[in-house]
Amino acid sequence: xxxxxxxxxxxxxxxxxxxxxxxxxxxxxxxxxxxxxxxxxxxxxxxxxxxxxxxxxxxxxxxxxxxxxxxxxxxxxxxxxxxxxxxxxxxxxxxxxxxxxxxxxxxxxxx
Amino acid sequence: xxxxxxxxxxxxxxxxxxxxxxxxxxxxxxxxxxxxxxxxxxxxxxxxxxxxxxxxxxxxxxxxxxxxxxxxxxxxxxxxxxxxxxxxxxxxxxxxxxxxxxxxxxxxxxxxxxxxxxxx
Numbered sequence: 001x002x003x004x005x006x007x008x009x010x011x012x013x014x015x016x017x018x019x020x021x022x023x024x025x026x027x028x029x030x031x032x033x034x035x036x037x038x039x040x041x042x043x044x045x046x047x048x049x050x051x052x053x054x055x056x057x058x059x060x061x062x063x064x065x066x067x068x069x070x071x072x073x074x075x076x077x078x079x080x081x082x083x084x085x086x087x088x089x090x091x092x093x094x095x096x097x098x099x100x101x102x103x104x105x106x107x108x109x110x111x
Numbered sequence: 112x113x114x115x116x117x118x119x120x121x122x123x124x125x126x127x128x129x130x131x132x133x134x135x136x137x138x139x140x141x142x143x144x145x146x147x148x149x150x151x152x153x154x155x156x157x158x159x160x161x162x163x164x165x166x167x168x169x170x171x172x173x174x175x176x177x178x179x180x181x182x183x184x185x186x187x188x189x190x191x192x193x194x195x196x197x198x199x200x201x202x203x204x205x206x207x208x209x210x211x212x213x214x215x216x217x218x219x220x221x222x223x224x225x226x227x228x229x230x231x
Contacts, residue, residue, distance in 0.1 A: 099170045
């Protein structure tokens with residue numbers, strides 16, 4: 001089974017400052033088509049999860065450009081260039097190459 | 112607009128059964144892999160099962176294999192999860208989701224969830 005490990009698990013942030021979340025996979029997520037099957041989801045308080053990033057670096061429709069995804073193989077990063085108050089919630093990485101597996105989640109809150 | 116509406120949750124005794132349904136609208140169900148994902152109270156997300164567009168392939172997390180069955184009826188725009196031999200640890204909000212991978216540029220949509228509580 002593919003294990004997804006996120007860090008940190010808790011991230012206090014200051015509005016206007018950048019933030020970064022790391023996600024590591026126990027196996028490579030690089031498909032033979034050249035894409036990495038790694039997604040990022042955000043679950044805002046009291047809501048269902050919403051897709052932010054798919055295929056490691058592609059922003060989903062309607063997602064602000066302050067969100068960006070990078071990485072390849074087993075190491076991935078989600079970056080928020082300037083955090084806004086509405087970005088609070090739990091961020092999950094998810095691998096989609098072998099069935100599906102989520103990371104433990106990273107709780108982002110305002111300092 | 113893509114909409115996914117789950118139903119069928121409730122309180123069930125250990126060892127009992129429950130069937131969840133997910134009504135899909137705003138897209139052609141037969142074009143997408145579909146999944147069930149659960150979230151135990153205060154915990155993270157756990158993928159449960161997924162099913163190919165035509166129902167020919169199904170995959171499950173180890174903890175539900177042999178107890179849960181995912182199915183779909185594309186003509187009725189519906190996804191199902193039959194849950195048997197339920198255990199306390201199956202207590203969770205269950206979400207249906209359209210193509211979690213979103214690899215085709217569309218997908219990653221979730222319903223609002225339905226709560227399943229397994230308790231005597």
